[in-house]
Amino acid sequence: MNPQVPSDFEIFPVQASTVAADVDLLYISMVALTAFLCIVIPGVIVYFSVKYRRRPGVPRPPRMGTSLVLELTWTIIPFFIVIGMFFWGSHVFFLQTTQDPNALEILTTGKQWMWKFQHKNGRREIQDLHLPVNTPIRLKMASEDVLHSVFIPAFRLKQDVLPGRFSYLNFTPNRVGVYHLFCNQYCGTSHSQMVGKVVVMELADYQKWLGGFTGDPPEKVGEALFTSLACNTCHTGDTGSRGPLLNGLYGHKVQLQGGNVVTADDNYLRESILNSQAKVVFGYQPIMPSFNGVVSQDQVNALIAYIKTLPAGQDTGSAKNTAAADANGGVVMSPEDQASTTALNNASITSSEPSGDVRITSDSQALQTAPNSSDIQTPQDNTNVTSSSVMQNQDADTTAGEAASPQPTGLDTTTTTGEQQGVL
């Protein structure tokens, strides 16, 4: 498939995301204002130039006074115009950066000179990115080397991709088609080859496309890594263990040596793996080796995905770092971004899913979910609610109840929002 591009001399790229029309409207309005000024001001200049051109014999014009009224007029009017533009531009920006807590997260890695994507079920692709239409998407992006930038003109969005930290691009594609994906931050020799396609598909097609994949999802890979890198030998949670227990850590506040408190988000986990001495948890020694150069960006993603799946309060030692934080500064482990319906839906699922590890999706559909200790589900566990639910429901729809869970089949987002408590 070739990207859908305007064939002729067009001046607008295709609108394929929910914010594209907003950006275009702002753009057109500002073009109109600019065109107006570019007619009026040069028009006045040309008029004056003709009318007051130098003629022989005409004496020099008299001295001109100043006019405070005029100066204030052309200071204050533009001021209000630019303030209006500022609010409008910022409004569009907030539309562009709004995060949907249920967004389908896709791991994105930039390296010289390719884009690597990994979908929720573990399926990877290079350069091209397949997406379901009308589904909130969040690209969780990092670079393995230098700066890159994801730029999808049809979505009117871009975001730089940095080494050493995660950045995010949030959007909802709303038009099926194939669009350009450019690297927009100069990254060396083949920068202009770091170009791919974004393929926006119907949800069912997307699931079909995903379905062919039988490998492990990132959290499975991470679980294996957690053992093979011997992380589990220190992060045991036993009394006196050398590393803090990681269960239930994700999304919560952690107290550090020296009294600072940070939220254990993607970037914190990443830094703690790659630059382990940077932020040491209160009560522990800075003895963890740095894994910089040992693990790849993909492996970091996998480890974080695994850590995210670790439920809170599972065993005896689980509260150790929590307790440390509480005891030293009274940090409250507040849940983040909780939908009020979460607990209810959670309860309904746990009632129907008595066992621990649950794959909610239908058999061949590879939207595996993480191990779910359903009996100890707390609201804290749901900080990473993903839109897999949408897919799950779709699965339930298409597979006529083959799925293990008796989910409602409506595709309405509000219904589905709370449905994926099995997914961490």
Next chain:
Amino acid sequence: MSSIDAPNPYQTQTRPQSQEAVFPLVNYLNKTGGWKSWLLTADHKRIAVLYLITTTLSFLIGGLAAALVRLELLTPQGDLLSADGYNKAFSAHGIVMVFMFLVPAVPAVLGNFLVPLMLGAKDLAFPKINLLSWYLYMIGSALCIYAIIAGGVDTGWTFYTPYSTTTNTNVISAAVGVFIIGFSSIFTGFNFIITVHKMRAPGLTWFRLPLFIWSIYATSLIMILGTPVIGITVLMVAVERLIHLGVFDPAFGGDPLLFQHLFWFYSHPAVYIMILPGFGIISELIPCFARRNIFGYSFIAMSSLAIAMVGFFVWGHHLFVSGQSPYAGVVFSALSFVIGIPTAIKVFNWTATLYKGSISFETPMLFALFFIGLFLVGGMTGLFLAAVGLDVHVHDTYFVVAHFHYVMVGGMMLAYMGGVHFWFPKISGRMYPEFLGRISAITIFIGFNVTFFPQFVMGYMGMPRQYHEYVSEYQVYHVLSTAGASVLGLGFMMPIVYLTYAWFFGPVAGPNPYRATGLEWQTSSPPVTENFLEIPVVSVGPYEYSQFKEDDEVVHSR
């Protein structure tokens, strides 16, 4: 050369009709001879001429690189240059044009020549430091040129880390070159500031200063406050490359965004270093050719200072999509919009100055009027980029390329061309050919628009900048752009040729060929080494054109 008892030193002497201009027998150009007398000169006018020659050479080198870039982009495939070759070409274009031409051009050429003359002073406050700054410029430029010739630099002029700390091209010599050129800027800036404060002629109060002086003063403030930051930043890039000190590269524990903050903390104000002197030139040209005192003198003067100040608080608009906090983005957006106001004030005041004037259209005036039109587009599209939501789409696309070329070339370069033509008779003592001058101005205006207007459209369509190869749907815009660039190149070559010819063989200009006010026109053309035989005394403001009598005809003898 006005005398102390003259009632108005800005006023030209009453001269008989059709007085034939005579080339002064003794002047700064011929007072002493030999290359040593030039290379060891402390005369601000000679140093200005040295800068004029060297920055013009830089402009030619940067223009050559631009020609390579535009030719390569004629087709979507990479056929003329290799990918690395292309990257080195656009990097050379950026580094040479920004650091070796745009930043020094107006202050170091016209500023050096005119600041003492406009102030009624004999020289700058520190003539030898002035010469030193030219040598620093030469050493730094030589290092940059060495970096470009001996293998090239492929980082772009922005040296973004961690690419610049990891690429195996000549980043270190280019970075050290930029560092040294920075000192040249700092010395020039502080020389101007002290000169303006201490060496004004008797009666030349602050609000009788020509607006060119106000803008050079504001520029100098930015130079001495901003340049040290870029200097130390590029030096840290060099150090990180040499000893792997972890400042910017996360692989060594650095922060990749830190570089962008430091870089743009200088480089955005540097945009105002480039354009503010251009505003100053326009503020001289328009009153002269409209025979009108400038409208809203103090508003134009203060808006220069406002731009210099607010310019330091807008750097974050280069980082809207870099990973800085969205809230920081919104704050920087607001500040970036605010800086549009003082700029708009200038445009309105220039336009108002034409009202009921007596306007003639010599080459400098044509450049000034074209400047207003192009700068209007450049400034307005700057507001597009200040709107965060819109910048997210057009950031680092050809929209941005078009925007800053409208400001840098359409704005600053046209103002510079206007200024060079306007003061050419003062610098060389001879007139430029008026007809060729007008043809050149019109050629540049047309060529410029054909080159850069399609880039706005292409950028909104999504064409990223710094692309060696591109998807074919953008080709039509690139072909237009390259076609325009050839016209533009022709337009710029014309003045280089005819001004060189006129320097030696042009008609003699006489002290004041335009019947302009301003102290620089009160001395011979070219001036004597001491500028003024007697220090002038000033009693009125700078643009009292209404006090002139009927225009005399000036006859320019060969």
